Amino acid sequence: MPPRPYPDWSWSPSRHNLFEECRRKYYFHYYAAHNGWYLDAPPMARQAYRLKQMTNLYLVFGDAVHKMAEEAVKSYHHYGKMQEPEEIIKQVRFLLNQAYKDSKDIEAWTAQPKQRRMLHEMYYRGGLPPQLTETIKTRLPILVDRLLGSESLQHFMHADSCHLVELEKLNTLDLGDTMIYVKLDFMYRQAGRYIIVDWKTGQEDERNVTQLRLYSWYVHENYGIPYEQIDIRTEYLLSGQCKLDQVEEYEMNELAAYVETSIAKMRHYLSDTAANAPKSKMDFEVTDDERKCRRCSYREMCEGARPRTDEE
Incomplete structure (x- = not known):
């Protein structure tokens, strides 16, 4: 079966938030990246798909805590007991460390962007800010303690x-x-x-x-x-x-x-609503918020992206 030219149409709160954050980022994420997993896809699609998989340290941290919350519920549901806080902290640290190790090998991530992690901080800045890692290190035991003791x-x-x-x-x-x-x-x-x-x-x-x-x-x-x-x-x-x-x-x-208002706004950027075909990339405006540009995974392929500054 040949690849579908456009993705399926859908809506979610995260899709709405990304649309409101930056129209160009929305285009890259939902349209330019489509079919980018194929080896013979156009270079732009492969690049957008790769960058779509990029994450950051806060997101990895949040995902890891959610995963441990899921495991805690499963543990009690199946065995009638919770994991020890130390074990949960150890598992979260492992996931964070794995993301860091993956991010050190850009070539391996480029070849398998779905199977490996790439941190935005490592890709665009070459390392993790010490203040960021210290903040997460401090928060980890607090969040685990409050998770297990939550109402x-x-x-x-x-x-x-x-x-x-x-x-x-x-x-x-x-x-x-x-x-x-x-x-x-x-x-x-x-x-x-x-x-x-x-x-x-x-x-x-x-x-x-x-x-x-x-x-x-x-x-x-x-x-x-x-x-x-x-x-x-x-x-x-x-x-x-x-x-x-x-x-x-x-x-x-x-x-x-x-939701209907949000859908109407999104469909304004389609050239064919039935096919979910987008208008030209240039019809999707770039945000004027420089902070959002600096945090964006697609900045290397966005002509409207704000240049990196020394403060980053």
Whole structure:
């Protein structure tokens, strides 16, 4: 079967956020990189696909903590006990160190960008900033301690009749002809209530509201659960705070309007909506925020990227 010329159309909070961050970055990520995994793909597609796989130390750290949260829930679910904090810290450090080692070999990453890690800091700056590594080193034991002692994990372990429902499962919803992606970190039920747990390793962000509404919408649609029986616990591990939320049914109209507006904006940049074919690269504007340019994985192939400065 020949490669499809354009990717499937879909929507997600992360796609919306990237679109709002920089239209050109959005183009590289969702369109230029398409089919770039093929060895005979055009050079631009292969380059964009490779850069799409790039990450940074904070993202690797956050992903590692999420992975350990998943393993902690699995451990209790299957064996009735949690891993020791020291073991979790050891595993997170291993994942961080592996990403660093991978990033030292650019040629190997270029040949296998999906199988290896490349840190933005290593690729564009040639090394990890000492202040960044010290910050993560300091945060790691704090986050692990707060993960294991979190209200949600303690409730799941000690409250009567708690049952695991979902764990790190990618789900979809349909809004008209658009597939919407939703992924819950962790969900369990107890005494007729469905409890969604969302782990956060950074600061509070108002953009989380859309994500929480999508979670409730998915549970309502997929499991037929009334909104009043759905609880959302956002665990901010850095501060140790657990924020409790419930979504009202009227908010779903606001959510649908928000998503539809976002979809309309994105489709304005398509030359063929049915095929999900984008307009020219130059039709996708470059952000005027220099900080975003400096953090962008695609800066080496973006004509509008701001030049690197000594402060970086």
